[in-house]
Every structure is written in C-alpha cells, then in structure tokens.
Amino acid sequence: MAFKQLDLIDPILKALVTEGYTTPTPIQAQSIPLILEERDLLGCAQTGTGKTAAFAIPILQLLYKNKTEERGPHKIKVLILTPTRELAIQIDESFAAYGKHTGLTHTVIFGGVSQLHQTNILRRGVDILVATPGRLLDLISQGFIDLKFLKIFVLDEADRMLDMGFIHDVKRIITKLPAKRQTLFFSATMPPEIQKLANVLLTNPAYVEVTPASSTVDAIEQSLYHVDKANKLSLLQYLLKDKEIVTALVFTRTKHGADKVVKFLHKNEITAAAIHGNKSQNARQHALSHFKSGNLRVLVATDIAARGIDIDDLSHVINFDLPNVPETYVHRIGRTGRAGNTGIAISFCDAEERTELKDIQKLIGLNIPVINSHPYPLSNTNFSTPSAPAQKPSPKRSRGFGSYDKGKSRNFSGGRRQSN
DSSP, X not given: OOGGGGTOOHHXXXXXXXXXXXXXXHHHHHHHHHHHTTOOEEEEEOTTSOHHHHHHHHHHHHHHHTOOOOSSSXXXXXXXXXXXXXXXXXXXXXXXXXXXXXXXXXXXXXXXXOSHHHHHHHHHBOSEEEEOHHHHHHHHHTTSOOOTTOOEEEEOSHHHHHHTTOHHHHHHHHTTSOSSOEEEEEESSOOHHHHHHHHHHOSSOEEEEESOTTSOOTTEEEEEEEOOGGGHHHXXXXXXXXXXXXXXXXXXXXXXXXHHHHHHHHHTTOOEEEEOTTSOHHHHHHHHHHHHHTSOSEEEEOHHHHTTOXXXXXXXXXXXXXXXXXXXXXXXXXXXXXXXXXXXXXXXXXXXXXXXXXXHHHHHTOOOOEEXXXXXXXXXXXXXXXXXXXXXOOOOOOOSOOOOOOOEEEEEETTEXXXX
C-alpha cells in the first residue's frame, strides 16, 4: 500500500514525498482511515512504529478540509498532550513537515524555559497546540489558552504520563475540554489505571495494535555483556574503539550516572554529552542537535529525558544500566531500528542486575545472546543465561520498512476488545 491509496489530499502527499515517505507503516495504514472517519481511536504501539505520523497526517487533513476564514487570531482546534519536552518538540516538527503546504498554524509549549515567546505565539493564534501538562495548565490558569473551540484531543504516551506522575494533571486538563470532540489515545502499554482513563475518554473507539509492547522490533540485533559494575566504564570504552559504532545512545539509570559516563568519555577523547532532567532545555536541545548532526558520537541519557528522541540513523543503543521496569527496555532499544533500518542494542549486566535481566527476558520472550569474549568478564559467572558465539554485531543496516506485526483494528469498549 502507498500513501496515495489512503485518500490523502495533494498538499499532504506533496509534503510526504519531500520527506521521503512512500509506504505507510502498519499503524499508519490502519489509523489514518479511522481518524479521517472522525472516530475515536485507542492505539497501542511502541516507539519506532511511526505513531506520530499516524495521527498527525489525518489531523492535518481534517483541519484543512474544514478550514474556514477566521477573523482575528486562530482558535486552538487540536491539542496534543505529551509527557516530555523532547517528544513535544518532535511532534511539533512533524506537524511542520507534513503540514507545510496546508497553511495551518501550530506551536509547542513546555516548561523549563521562559513563557514569553510561547505566549506571544498564542496571542497571534494557532490551529494546533502541542503541550506538556504542567506548562499547559499554567497558561490556562493565566488566561493565555482557551480550549472551548477544540475539535480533536490527542493523548500521547499515556503510560509514560503515569510513570512520570502526570496522571492527575492529565485528569485536570480533561475537565477543561469540550464534551463533543474526537479523542485519540496512544499508549505503549495498558496498565489498569491507563485502561480506566481510556474508558472515560473514548466513545466507541476503534482499536489499533501494532507490535505489542512485550515484543521487540525484529530489526534490532540484541546482545548482552556480563560485567562487574566497577568495569562498566572500561567495557564501554573498549566497545567504542569499534569504528562501526557510528552513533550510540547510552542509557543510565540516574542523572549522576549519566554525568559520570560523559566525564569518563571526555577524559578518553570520545565526544559525548548528557541529557537529563537537571540539564536546561537549551542544553538538552543543543546536545540533541549536535548528536543528530554527527558532531557528537555518544549521547548519554536517562529514560525520561530520552523520551521523544527520534533519530532515523541511530546505529546503536547501549544499556549501561539495565532498567528496573522491563517495558522500559523495549522503549530504549526501540530508539534504534527506526524508519525501516536495522539496529543494534547492547546491554551490560552486573551481579546486582540479575533480577532486572530475568524480568526483561521474561517480558520479551527471549534469552538475549551473551557475548563472553571481552576483557572485563563478570567475576561471579553463576548465570543461567545461554551464551552466544563471540562476534561483533553486524553493522549492516537495510533501508525500507522493517518487520512489524501485522496488527489488528478493532472496536474497543468498556475495557473489552471486540472484533469488527
């Protein structure tokens, strides 16, 4: 199937050609027609499946087809609520790319920076607003944002909202939305509280699921290194001697750990920067832009800060620390193997992380292949994990679209899935 088979208008098709998009991913192919029918939608999809385009493209088309000449500032007709600044910026950039020929206006608001620039844009009026919860509530309370003309509400990364403690802010925002609206709800996982929220928000929604969160993208080659905690930095330096690791996104569990890794890499003349909650927004965007441009080889991040990082050509993800929530492993490694590329995910595991490893492998239904041939083996090797032959992960990466689960499109009501 090609995008032109989805009955998209010429201004959007023209933009997609410019972006190099020809074939929709499964979640795009399933979601776009349903959203164009103005149905509520519950989408269950992990990172890297093309979720942003799945809702941005049809939203732009619906607004464009219903566009009228407005006197005075444009009214906010679409609100996309997302948990982090990085993801909000990425979504806003996507609307700019896909909607460049539509004449529709958009902006992004988030905390951690002065609100003056944001409020100046809001005074001029926008059609589409992308926002994080805290700044949105703040500007609503100050009278800068009026949602009474809203037509479409998108709640993105709902499970991450719960993880980050934003669920109460989300519920406050919902009370300020008009009752009559189209709602699009996306989450990689569906814990009970998120399920309850979906039941409240959605009216007879269609359900689309692509690549369940318990599985990992087939295009990602995974490997595991058992190593003493004290030797993790040395092992990282050893691996980065391999020039086939063009770019690496390294995950640590803590902000302090991220800074420690960057300091070590700088000392060993490896270009790196950290992004985490203690960094200013400007510092985070500066680091991310330099990483995307190739001026930085390594970006070290905590999970919350990394949400929204969207880099098509990221070759490697390295789990310096294993996450204590197994689903987070899936999100992390999904930062590579995007846009149809293959990717490589390397994980370190010390003696204190055995439980995390067990939980991850249970979730993904896979024993991650172990690389035993390296200079820093774990002192206590009492692991039941099978070993893989010592080999360097292949750097070859294919273009085109990767392997995704076929997915299903169903009605969803009252917490029960029903076939169409």
